[in-house]
Amino acid sequence: MNPDADVAAAQHSPLLKNLNPEQLAAVTAAPEPALILAGAGSGKTRVLTTRIAWLLQTGQVSPAGVMAVTFTNKAAKEMLARLSTMLPFNVRGMWIGTFHGLCNRFLRAHWKLAHLPQAFQILDASDTTSAVKRVIKAMKLDEERFVPKQVGWFIAGCKEDGLRPGDVEVRDDQTRKLVEIYANYEDQCQREGVVDFAELMLRSYELLRDNAAVREHYQHRFRHILVDEFQDTNKLQYAWLKMFCPPGRDQGQSLLAVGDDDQSIYAFRGARVGNMADFEREYRVRKVIKLEQNYRSFGHILDAANELISRNSQRLGKTLRTDAGQGEPIRVFEAPSDFAEAQWLIEEVQSLYRGGMDRQQIAILYRSNAQSRVIESALFNSGIPYRVYGGLRFFERAEVKHALAYLRLLENANDDTSFLRVVNFPTRGIGAKTLETLQDLAKASGRSLYQTVSAVPGKGGANLVAFTNLIDSTRNLTQGLTLREIIEQVLETSGLADFYRTDKDGAERLENLDELVNAAEAFVMQEGFGKNAVGLPVDEVAGPGTPGAVPDAETGEIMSPLVAFLTHASLEAGDNQAQAGQDAVQLMTVHSAKGLEFDAVFITGLEEGLFPHENAMSDHDGLEEERRLMYVAITRARQKLSMSFCQTRMLHGQTRYHIKSRFFDELPEESLKWLTPRNQGFGSGFAREYQAAWERGSGLKGMVGAGRVEKAAWVEPPVPASMKPKVSEEHGGLRVGKGVFHTKFGEGVLLTLEGAGADARAQVNFGRHGTKWLALSVAKLTPID
C-alpha cells in the first residue's frame, strides 16, 4: 500500500467534512505518538471515532490492529456505536473497551500463562471489602485498627503502583501488618480463583512484562492505540499502555493520547495528571494538538470557565472559545438557608419548564451527595419529577448479588466469598458458630469452605452438607440449559424466589430478580458470544464457531455463557441512576456530571468548606483539584448557568454558617448577574456577625438596625402567590378522607389535596409506611371504598 497516496485521496473523504483545522489535524495525524489536548465540548469523541474510521478507510490499519481504551463502559459503547454507523467493517475485531474490560479479555485468552483458572471471577468493590474483612478476621486482627475498607484501599493503591507485597517498603509496624494482610489476601484470592479490579490490570501488566513472546505478539498486532481521558490514568495504566507500545522505538506504531488536564478530578483515586506531561516527554511528542473550539456553551459560560481555571498552576495551557455569542450571564443567588436555596431552585426549574425547556435538560449539581436531600424533598413536595444519579446500581442490589453468588458457586464452588454470602440465605440453620468452625477447619487444611463442610461435626455440619448438596444438584440440574433457564432454575432451587415471594416487602426484589433474567437474556442476544462478550478476539481463536459460547485461545475449550455473564455483571454494574422518569430534572454530584451536558445547569452549595471542600483546602494540589471540579461543573452548561450558595446549612445535624465560595472571586464580574446583592466577598466574616446577632435573639432585626439593609435578602422570601398551594377536596376520583391504593405503599387514607395539573399532590397516611406526600403526576393512586 502507498499510504501517502491514500492519505491524499482520503483528504476528500466525506468522513473529514465539517471538521475544524485542529480536529482534522488530530484525525489525520501521522502514525506516531501524539497528544491531543481536548477541551470540554470540543468534539473529542467525534475526533476519536473519526480517526479510527479514517485509519481503516485509508487502509493504514485493519480492524485487528486497533485498540481504543476508555474508562467507562458508557464511553466504550458510544464509541462502538458511532463506529458501526460510520463503517462497513466488522467492529468486533477491534479491541475497544475499558481498561478493565480489555484486561479481562486479555486474561481470558491467556488464563494459563496468567496462572488463573479458566472461569476466574471478578470481585467488585463490595466483594473486595468483604474478602479483605475475612482475611483480617482470620488473622485475628483488630478491625478498629485495620478497617477493611481502608485496608482494601491500601491494597488497591499498592497494586496501582505496581507493587506486590514483597515490593512494598515497610517502615513501621502498621505498614508491616498491612503488607501481611495484603499477602494473605492475595493467597486467598488465588486459592478461590477470583481477582479484584486492580488485579485485572496488574496481572495483565505483569504477564506482558515477563513474557516476551506475548508482549511482542501484541506490540506487533496493535498498530494504533488510542486512549481516552488520558488525564485519569494511574501509574499502572500508563505502564500497561507502555507494554503495548514502548516509548523510544520507531516501529510505526502509534499511541494517541486524548485528555484534558483541566478536567482531572480523580487524583484522590490515584489518577496522575502528570502522566500527560510524562507522555509528552517520554514519547518525544512532536506536536501537541489543542482542541479549543467549543461547540457546547455560550461565551459568558466559557469566559467564566477560562478565567477560573487560569488560576491553576502547572497547566498544559488551553483556552476555550466559541462562535456562539455571549449568551446570558451566569445567574448568582445567595440564599439564607439550604432550605431557601432549594425553594429558589424549584422556582427557577418551574420557570425554565414553563419557558419550554425539557426537564431532563436541567441539571442540579452539588459537591457532595448529602446535599441532595433538601433539594429532593423540595422537588418532591412541588411534584416535579426528578432523577438522582449515584444510587445502588442494578448488579449491586442485595437480591441480585445473592442470585449471582449462587450462579458463581455453580461455576466455582471454591469461591468462599460467594459461599459465605448465601450459605445461610435463605436461612438454613447455619449460624455464626458453625461458620466459625468451618472457617477454622478450612484454614487449617488450606482448603475452601466448600471442600471442608463434611469435617464440621454436629447439626451445623449436616446443614452445611445439605447446602453443598443443594449446589451440586442444582449444577446437575442445569447442565445443558440455556442461560435463562439456568438462572430461573437457580432462583427456584436456592429458595431465593420463594423467600421474596413470602417476604412482606419482597415484591420489588422479586421484580429485580425477574429483571436479572431479562438482563441475561438481553446479554445473550446482544453479545451473541463469539463476538465481543468475553471478548476473545476472533482472529486469535482457533476453535470451532460454536454458537452461544466462546472457545479458548489455546485449547479451543468452550467458555460457558454463564461465565461470560458473571464477568459482565462484575465489570458493568449497570446504570448508576435511580428509577428512570422520562421527563425528569437530573440531580448529581459534579463528579458524576463529567462528560455530560445540559441546556441549563445549577451549581449549588458554593460555600467555603463545601465547594471547595474543607478537606481539600489545606493543600495546594487539593485546592487546584477543587478548582478543576468547578471548571467541570461550569462547562456542563449549554445555554443557562446558575450558581447558588447559602448562609446557613444543616450539616451533620447542626446548623452551620457559611460564607460564599472563593470561586466567585475568580470569575469575571461582567459574566455574572447577581440576583441578590453582592456582599463583601470571601472572608468578610459577615456570616459570623449574622450568627452572633441570631444568638442574641434579635435575628435579622438587629442586623437591619445595624445598617445592613442591603442584606434584606436574608429574610425568608415570602411564598409567591403562584406558589401558594391551592387546596381542593377532590381530584380525579380521589376524595380527602377516603381510602386510596398505591402500588408500593398499599392502602392509605387521603389527608390533603393540593395544587392542580402537573403540580397536583396528595398527602396520604399509609399507616405502617407513614404519612407521605405524593406527586399525582407520578404516583399511581387509585380510589378505594
Place this chain on the structure above:
DNA sequence: ATGAGTTCTATTTTT
C-alpha cells in the same frame, strides 16, 4: 433469627 436499641460517622468513586 429477629427486632429494638446503641454507637459511629458524614467528599468526590469511571472499573
Place this chain on the structure above:
DNA sequence: TAGAACTCAT
C-alpha cells in the same frame, strides 16, 4: 440529622 453497622435481648 440520618443512615449504616453493630450489640444485645427475646
